[in-house]
Amino acid sequence: MRKTVIGLAALVATALAGAAGAQDKTVNMAVSIPAADHGWTGGVVYHATRAKEMLEKRYPGLKITVKTSPDGASQANALEDLSAQGMDALVTLPHNSDELTDPIRQVKEKGTFVTVVDRALSDNTIQDLYVAGNNPELGRVAGKYMVDTLKSGDVVVIRGLPIVIDEERQKGFDEAIAGSNIKVLEKQFGNWSRDDAFKVMQDYLTKYPKIDAVWCQDDDMAVGVLEAISQANRTDIKFVVGGAGMKDMIKKVQDGDKMVPVDVLYPPAMIATAMELTAANFYDQNPIRGNYILDATLVTKENAEEFYYADSPF
Numbered sequence: 566m567r568k569t570v571i572g573l574a575a576l577v578a579t580a581l582a583g584a585a586g587a588q589d590k591t592v593n594m595a596v597s598i599p600a601a602d603h604g605w606t607g608g609v610v611y612h613a614t615r616a617k618e619m620l621e622k623r624y625p626g627l628k629i630t631v632k633t634s635p636d637g638a639s640q641a642n643a644l645e646d647l648s649a650q651g652m653d654a655l656v657t658l659p660h661n662s663d664e665l666t667d668p669i670r671q672v673k674e675k676g677t678f679v680t681v682v683d684r685a686l687s688d689n690t691i692q693d694l695y696v697a698g699n700n701p702e703l704g705r706v707a708g709k710y711m712v713d714t715l716k717s718g719d720v721v722v723i724r725g726l727p728i729v730i731d732e733e734r735q736k737g738f739d740e741a742i743a744g745s746n747i748k749v750l751e752k753q754f755g756n757w758s759r760d761d762a763f764k765v766m767q768d769y770l771t772k773y774p775k776i777d778a779v780w781c782q783d784d785d786m787a788v789g790v791l792e793a794i795s796q797a798n799r800t801d802i803k804f805v806v807g808g809a810g811m812k813d814m815i816k817k818v819q820d821g822d823k824m825v826p827v828d829v830l831y832p833p834a835m836i837a838t839a840m841e842l843t844a845a846n847f848y849d850q851n852p853i854r855g856n857y858i859l860d861a862t863l864v865t866k867e868n869a870e871e872f873y874y875a876d877s878p879f
Contacts, residue, residue, distance in 0.1 A: 577662035589626045592751060592847045595647040596840060597640060597657040598682075600633040601759070601878070604785045605809055608833030608879030609658060616837035618779040621829050624848050629840070632666035637664035644668045653847065658682040660870070678846060690724070694846075695856045696839040698831040706829045707780050707806045708741025710863065714826075715803070717746030718777030721769045723762050723790065725782045734782050734808075755786045763789030767825065770797045778804050784811030784828065791824060792828045810864065812877050818867035828864040828874065833879060835859055 568595075601607035610633055615630040632647060634640035637660035645668065647655070655677050659665035665862070666687040672689050673679045680694040683729055689695065711720060722738070722850040725731040742749070750773055755762035762781060769776065770793060779794075779802060780786050787807030807814055817825035839860065846853035864872055 568601075576586070589850075591628070592624070592654065592844070593652045594627060594629045594656065594840070595652040595841060596629060596631045596836070597644055597647065597655065598631070598633055598836060598845075599658060599660050600635045602635065604811060604879040605783070605833050608811075608877055609836050611874075611877045611879065612834045612837040613840065620844050624844060627844060627846070629849070634660065637661050640665060641668040644672055647687060648672050650679070652677055654678040654843050656680045656682065656720050656836070656843050658836060659684045659686065662687050662859060678841050680843045682836055691864045694842060694853055695837070696835055696842065696859075697856075698835060698859050699739035699861045700831070701728050702828050703782070704737025704739075704829050705741045706736035706737075706861045706863050707808065708738040708747075710806060710827055710829075711747050711778060711780065712742055712745045713758055715747060715777055718803075719748050719750050719773070720778045720780060721750050721752045721766075721773065721776055722752040723765050723779065723781035723786055725786075726754060731782065738780060741796070753771045755781060755783075755789070757783045757785060759785045759789035759792075760787045762786035763793050766790045766793035766829070767797070770794070770799060774801075775787065776802050778802065778806070780806050782808055784809045784814045787811075787825070788812060794824075808861075809879075810872055811879055812874060815864060815869050818864050818866055819873060821866055826866075828858070828869075830858065830862040830864060834874075845876040 592663045596613050596614055598609050599606045601610045605630050617631055621627050621629060634643050640660050655672050662684055672774050679692050681692040682696050701846050753765045755765050779790055781790055784807040787805050804824055804826050806871045813826055814828045818828050842853050844852045
């Protein structure tokens, strides 16, 4: 019996030593993301930096380099430099799919584990892991809230940009309100800009004497929409539904603001999720491959605290 206990103790000690050694092994992870040129990408930079600190503390052998780039060409150059320095893993949110596909392919051909975030590549066979929000679901959740809350009414829509992400969100919204008593008065592009959305909303307010609610695809645009409504002293509009999880909007939901009763998540924190999953591939022996799609959670007063980051710029 004594020999058995001693033997088991030795096995446990060996296992623990092996685990500790695994945590200490050196892994170089590069994180290539857009610079903070608007609210959402500002959130991406914040969460990448935050995740770097936490993960390097959790895994002593992990070294993470976070590199931001102002445009696609700069990001391609940054990837070349990072690859030359040597990296075991790349976590990247591309500026755009077409321009960055080949530079990321070149990184992959050197044996690097590649995680792509949000903006899919033109060739998805390059990536080992894909982490993104759910664009169709973001639109569907917003549309369902409109139907469930208004029952019937006239709404206006402010779209993002004429790209695939916008089309997916709009399709989800349209499908959610199909067959209901919700009537869309008009749709215009606000370019995911609060200034442009402000101008579009001013146009809507001039055209339509009665608007029950507004859906805009992005919280940055919702800021401009709310300002236009306030300046016009319009009291007919019951609420505005945005999306993404901007700190200011989450706080409004948390505080019970009648004009912003909910928000729909498309969190910039997905970059941190991607970094954690990538680290787990090297240190936790977890099978990390394929697609990881985050829910488009409806943020309400009851759960808003979970999604509020006081220090985040977004």
